[in-house]
Amino acid sequence: MVATMTNRSSDDRRVPHQHDDTGRPLATRELLINIGPHHPAMHGTLRWFMKLDGETIVEGIPEIGFLHRAFEKESEGCKYNQVIVYTDRLNYLSAMCNNVGYCKTIEKLMGLTITPRCTLIRVLLCELSRIIEHLVTIGTNVLDLGGMTNFWWTYNLREEVYKIFEKLSGARLTYAYTRIGGLAYDLYDGFEGEVKAVLRRVYEELKDVKGLIGKNRIFLERTQGVTPISAEDALSYGFTGPCLRASGVDHDLRKAAPYYGYDEFDFDIPVGEVGDTYDRIMIRFEEIDQSMRIVHQALLKLKQLGPGPVNVDDRGVTLPKKNQVYGSIEGLMNHFMLIINDMKPPAGEIYDATESPNGELGFFIVSDGGISPYRVRCRAPCFHIYSAAPQMVRGAMLADVVATIGSLNVIAGELDR
Numbered sequence: 001m002v003a004t005m006t007n008r009s010s011d012d013r014r015v016p017h018q019h020d021d022t023g024r025p026l027a028t029r030e031l032l033i034n035i036g037p038h039h040p041a042m043h044g045t046l047r048w049f050m051k052l053d054g055e056t057i058v059e060g061i062p063e064i065g066f067l068h069r070a071f072e073k074e075s076e077g078c079k080y081n082q083v084i085v086y087t088d089r090l091n092y093l094s095a096m097c098n099n100v101g102y103c104k105t106i107e108k109l110m111g112l113t114i115t116p117r118c119t120l121i122r123v124l125l126c127e128l129s130r131i132i133e134h135l136v137t138i139g140t141n142v143l144d145l146g147g148m149t150n151f152w153w154t155y156n157l158r159e160e161v162y163k164i165f166e167k168l169s170g171a172r173l174t175y176a177y178t179r180i181g182g183l184a185y186d187l188y189d190g191f192e193g194e195v196k197a198v199l200r201r202v203y204e205e206l207k208d209v210k211g212l213i214g215k216n217r218i219f220l221e222r223t224q225g226v227t228p229i230s231a232e233d234a235l236s237y238g239f240t241g242p243c244l245r246a247s248g249v250d251h252d253l254r255k256a257a258p259y260y261g262y263d264e265f266d267f268d269i270p271v272g273e274v275g276d277t278y279d280r281i282m283i284r285f286e287e288i289d290q291s292m293r294i295v296h297q298a299l300l301k302l303k304q305l306g307p308g309p310v311n312v313d314d315r316g317v318t319l320p321k322k323n324q325v326y327g328s329i330e331g332l333m334n335h336f337m338l339i340i341n342d343m344k345p346p347a348g349e350i351y352d353a354t355e356s357p358n359g360e361l362g363f364f365i366v367s368d369g370g371i372s373p374y375r376v377r378c379r380a381p382c383f384h385i386y387s388a389a390p391q392m393v394r395g396a397m398l399a400d401v402v403a404t405i406g407s408l409n410v411i412a413g414e415l416d417r
Helices: 071-075 081-087 095-110 116-144 148-169 191-213 217-223 231-237 241-246 277-305 322-327 329-341 381-386 389-393 398-408
Strands: 031-035 047-053 056-063 348-356 359-367 375-379
Touching: 047 398, 056 389, 056 398, 071 081, 071 375, 081 095, 095 116, 095 348, 095 359, 116 148, 116 191, 116 277, 116 398, 148 191, 191 277, 217 277, 217 398, 231 241, 241 277, 241 359, 241 381, 277 398, 322 329, 348 375, 359 381, 381 398, 389 398
Parallel strands: none
Antiparallel strands: 031 047, 047 056, 348 359, 359 375
16 A cells, blocks of 8 residues: 655755855855754754754754663663563653563563463554554644644544553553563453544544645645655665655565464555655554554454453463462462562573564563573664664755654654663
8 A cells, every 4th residue: 555645746855055146156154053952843852963054954963862761771680570661661652562562572482372362452552552653743743843733633632542541551651561471451341432432533533634734835845855765775774664664665564574463454554655754744644544444353353252361371470360369378379479580481582573653673682591681682663763864864954854853753762772
């Protein structure tokens, strides 16, 4: 499926040096400025050192590290289950996907197969997370360009999904809902109806957002032809996710390396044409539509599957139920040993990845057979995408930086691991 790109102009927005009436270059002086980290469009955590010729960018050097939390080294000092709360803080716009990606890696290391009900619930929650992250990305990106109305619409829709997540997990932003081998809880009564009601709102109100920007001259001129990146360059930098597909590369782990039964779902992979800021925004509109298709199918599959366990039946992995803990010495000792000693995956190393909303989110885990991982490394999609930004903005206008950073959806928590 190719994302629909309307009203596309073919002009290149890169601005040449100015000349006088005789054709000679005007005398200019290069200007060195800082943008961020406190600039609103820099997320409070990104800094650029810019060399400008007028308003044309000669060179831009990004600096990261203003939100450094040492995720990987902190994880090596924690038990396996304790790491889950750290994963929430990577891409905090879709924390549920981080939970799932980490737990999936440990389960692969241990040879665990989660239950069919748990599999479907994880798919459901990951696709809902993809929807809300894309809503935030679109809303804030267009807000940076001056479209405040779109921001309120997308944020209100995001809030409705947050209410469901809060009711399910007890938290609004960072959930720690997934467990190695399963989930913290099963779905609550009425979950299906609430999700369907939210999806109806998303479908209707996104049409209004598209209507506001689809033929808006300011939006089109600020995005079309702005900081394009070719498919070859995107691949060389390690792009994945919407930014790679916007450049015309049809790659998505849910199709290329299906997991959790994604090959049994009917959905398309939107692909862009030019790889500019416009494509990177419009791709996310299309991906929201596809995620809604997957959620509807997952809800139907859950209904057909019926009730069942959401955790593996393994005393070395899953905590016993409370009535067993309080009612039997075996349950009490099982609970005590898991809390104190946690689980002990076999010695070895593993890499596994999922298709997060920003791209390929991978975890490389080395186990020495103890209760804590010996080494943890995270393949965060933002880091590779942001590395291409200096090339992308070179020769563009200063105002294009704001549009570009928003379209790349740079999440500082992923950058500074």
